[in-house]
Amino acid sequence: VAERELANALAEKVLERLGGAAGSEFAADFWSLSDGGDEGETSTRHRKRAKPAKSETKEKVLKIIAVNAHGWPSGESKGLGLWLWQAYMNHANPREANCACVFIGEVLLMRALKKITAEEECVHSYCPPSASFSVRSAILRHCGVPLDPAFSRTQRFWEGKDEGSGALGASLALARTMTEEATRALHEDNRRKACELWTKVLSLHASDHENRREDDTECAPALAELLRLQLRAARCLGDMPAAAAVHASLAVALSDEQPLHVEVLAHWLGYLRAGGKQKTAMHALNEVRRLSRFWLGKAASLAEASEWMESCGLGPRRL
Numbered sequence: 001v002a003e004r005e006l007a008n009a010l011a012e013k014v015l016e017r018l019g020g021a022a023g024s025e026f027a028a029d030f031w032s033l034s035d036g037g038d039e040g041e042t043s044t045r046h047r048k049r050a051k052p053a054k055s056e057t058k059e060k061v062l063k064i065i066a067v068n069a070h071g072w073p074s075g076e077s078k079g080l081g082l083w084l085w086q087a088y089m090n091h092a093n094p095r096e097a098n099c100a101c102v103f104i105g106e107v108l109l110m111r112a113l114k115k116i117t118a119e120e121e122c123v124h125s126y127c128p129p130s131a132s133f134s135v136r137s138a139i140l141r142h143c144g145v146p147l148d149p150a151f152s153r154t155q156r157f158w159e160g161k162d163e164g165s166g167a168l169g170a171s172l173a174l175a176r177t178m179t180e181e182a183t184r185a186l187h188e189d190n191r192r193k194a195c196e197l198w199t200k201v202l203s204l205h206a207s208d209h210e211n212r213r214e215d216d217t218e219c220a221p222a223l224a225e226l227l228r229l230q231l232r233a234a235r236c237l238g239d240m241p242a243a244a245a246v247h248a249s250l251a252v253a254l255s256d257e258q259p260l261h262v263e264v265l266a267h268w269l270g271y272l273r274a275g276g277k278q279k280t281a282m283h284a285l286n287e288v289r290r291l292s293r294f295w296l297g298k299a300a301s302l303a304e305a306s307e308w309m310e311s312c313g314l315g316p317r318r319l
Contacts, residue, residue, distance in 0.1 A: 006107050011061045018057070030064070091145050092123035094258050099124050102262045102295070104311050111294060113260060129254040129261050132225040155221075171204040172222050175229040182236070198233035202242055220257040227253060244274035251287070265291035266314040269306055 017026050092098075099122045101110050116122065126143055127136040133155040140147060182197035204226065227250045234242035251267035258264070268287045276284060285302075292300035296308060309315055 006104060006109065007062060007065050010065055011058055014061050014065075015058060018061075089122045089124070091126045091140070091143060094125045094127075094129070097124045097258075098122060100258070100260055100262070102312050104308075109295070111260070125258065128263055129220060129257040130224045130228060130250070130263050131221060132228075133221045136221060167205065168219055168222055168226065172226045172229075175201050175204055175226055179229050179232065182233075195237060198237050201233040202230055202237075202239070204230070220253065223253050224250070240274045241277075244271050244276035247271035247274060248276060248280060248284070251284075260291065260294050262291075262295060262309075262312060262314065265295065265305065266309050266312075269302070269309060272302065273306075 014030065018030065098114050098116050098120070099110050099112050101108055101124050103109075110122065110124075126139050126145070131139065136151075137147065137155070178197045178201050182194040182201075185191070185194040185197065227246055231243060231246040231250065234240075234246055247267045247270035251264050251271065254261060254267065255264045265288065268284045268291070271284050272281065272288070288302065288305055289299040292298070292305045292308075296304075300308065306315070
């Protein structure tokens with residue numbers, strides 16, 4: 001539903017451009033996405049094209065949007081989807097990002113985090129705030145982004161490979177070990193032992209995170225990994241109050257690094273679905289309204305926001 005609404009909204013914008021006084025050049029490039037011509041030609045801008053009948057125009061526009069969502073047209077003027085020129089988009093440290101992105105089916109939705117001037121490159125963090133150090137490293141290597149030496153040093157520190165990684169590093173190491181042991185216990189049909197281990201995972205604390213400086217985001221990957229292991233433990237135990245509490249902790253922790261990231265919205269919704277405490281429920285509702293206004297352009301209801309999160313692949317079964 002969300003993808004269809006986005007396609008219709010985009011189609012209306014395209015129709016406005018096609019009907020405008022300055023739309024002739026845009027029309028030439030736009031209709032080239034479907035007419036099959038100009039393969040190998042270096043310039044197609046001024047070539048005449050057959051314009052579809054008015055009654056067929058919107059239907060054809062919608063078909064182009066669907067088929068060309070992630071196709072590369074042939075010829076010199078390559079573009080992604082309906083961006084007729086290759087998009088300016090790159091990786092940045094979360095603090096330096098000027099936009100946030102999320103996939104909805106095959107549509108990439110971008111929202112500006114700050115004012116972006118003409119010709120300025122759009123940059124966002126390729127790494128979601130919930131990603132562990134190992135996942136972040138893999139993402140950046142896959143995308144050809146050189147690893148910052150400071151990132152590697154921080155990774156070693158929080159993973160306990162250097163001395164002095166503190167309570168968070170120790171808790172994370174214990175959580176990993178106990179989660180692996182719980183998995184083995186389940187394979188051996190020893191659910192009692194597995195439940196004992198999951199309970200211990202839930203009891204772990206990271207006191208040095210609570211005392212850290214507000215501008216210190218170096219512990220974000222380690223904290224996110226620990227909390228995700230605790231969320232897994234709560235679900236395995238069927239402990240909904242514990243799951244709700246971890247969802248809230250994750251929402252707060254992830255927003256420390258990327259305040260408007262779509263995963264923050266997902267975890268506040270997870271908190272409400274799990275029956276979080278009434279005392280915090282109003283704050284969670286306000287956060288859902290605030291974040292849905294950023295992403296959807298309106299303060300969505302819980303049902304609307306939950307349906308939209310499903311379309312983003314961040315429903316309750318995926319978190």
